[in-house]
Amino acid sequence: MTAASSSSFFTLLAFVISALIFFLFRKSKSKTLNLPPGPPGWPVVGNLFQFARSGKPFFQYVDDLRKEYGPIFTLKMGTRNMIILSDAMLCHEALIERGALFASRPRENPTRNIFSCNKFTVNAAVYGPVWRSLRRNLVQNMLSSTRLKEFRTVREMAMDKLIARLSAEAEANNGVVWVLKNARFAVFCILLAMCFGIEMDEETVEKMDQTMKAVLIVLDPRIDDYLPILRPFFSKQRNRALQVRKEQVDYIVQFIEKRRQMIRNTGSDKAAMSFSYLDTLFDLKVEGRKSGPSNPELVSLCSEFLNGGTDTTGTAIEWGIARLIDNPDVQSKLYEEIKSTVGDRKVEEQDVEKMTYLQAVVKELLRKHPPTFFVLTHAVTEPTTLAGYDIPTDVNLEIYSPAISEDPKLWSNPEKFDPDRFVSGKEDADITGVKGVKMMPFGVGRRICPGLGMATVHVHLMLARMVQEFEWKAYPPNSPLDFTGKLEFTVVMKNPLRAMIKQRA
């Protein structure tokens, strides 16, 4: 290479490098996102420590911020950006009008990946073929109205057991009973029977419940989920999660294998039910896969079925009974409706459609006390905008639903528990959100809770039976109830409800 040619080579190189830097710079500038506003954060940690130092539960922290930053705002939680929506019109636009775009789920933290078997569950799967196959199976083969009817005797038995347990507990404790614990137990028994196709004795139900609770505890978010750089300091917690997963798989696989055997030798177990969720899963064809789910995958799918409906329904009943105690006139009106509809026989689930007041009580209950304040986290399938702001794919979209169901622009006296609002015809709400979003205890759009139908049967039936059998009063007598919520997996009553019950004449 001559001196002249080498100088022109280096000039060219300098030009190419400068052009590259210019274009890269331009590109990175054009990549600067216009995210919704939010509280200014600190470098690296964002708003993480501000939240921790506030001492508030997350829902309270969000509720306070939305008053300052409006219906769409950003929180930077370490490496995660969260965009929080709390407005009915925006939710309708995102989840209904542009539903497919907003129907995905974000990447999971490592612990969640262990328990969802790398997103092989309905709730965790990204919007795509795996999700479609799993959800279609759950909805069509388990939760359709025809399938639901097949499990009517299971529900009847669980309701009888619930009433017997409450009577026994009241007799042993001067008329005082725990509400959440008993309601949870009843619905858990129903879901277990539907899932595994066998009636379980109380000891097995308790063991299964402990296994599930241990999972929920290790799934609690940790700081290293938001700051992955800290992961090496959390190896003890990671090992604990792996151990809990192993215990969960070992325990539940026994029931899976038992059911496999029963199907192979039909009639071998007289107590076995003719149908179960597991039966639908054994040979499930999942788009893009050659074989059916593995045992660990079956464990994740069964756990989702049990977890999805237990605490949510139990929580609804706890708030429901608390509201009936606080509003004795509502309780009396409900009891009168039950008596006039069914006379002296037990309430059955087909009576519910004739009981308009019961339906109004349950709707008002789910408006005032959605069991989960945030629907499950959503993500977009491709970058888009909402309300003029950028929504990238790696953002967690959180929907804070009490802001909608208590929005004074949508409801008269939203703070008041008033089932009559739904009876008078003055107010109504489409719970699926299709005709407009006013409340969304089950989410809305493509990811709406597939258990909605079954859950509402459970809540109606359980409340009706509990009010038919007993009169409910405060404990200690005449004490005011505290309606403060506390975040566990769902938002439960801060002071778990104990109530006085008296058998109706």
Ligand code: HEM
């Ligand atoms: C009162 C009871 C219940 C409430 C309040 C409730 C609430 C919810 C909510 C808010 C979501 C998230 C929706 C979204 O991401 O936009 C959801 C999803 C889900 N629920 Fe429920 N749920 C209840 C009962 C049940 C039952 C009984 C089952 C099944 C046995 C169930 C299974 C699921 C599943 C699998 C998903 C994920 C759906 C998906 O991602 O496609 N839930 N539920």
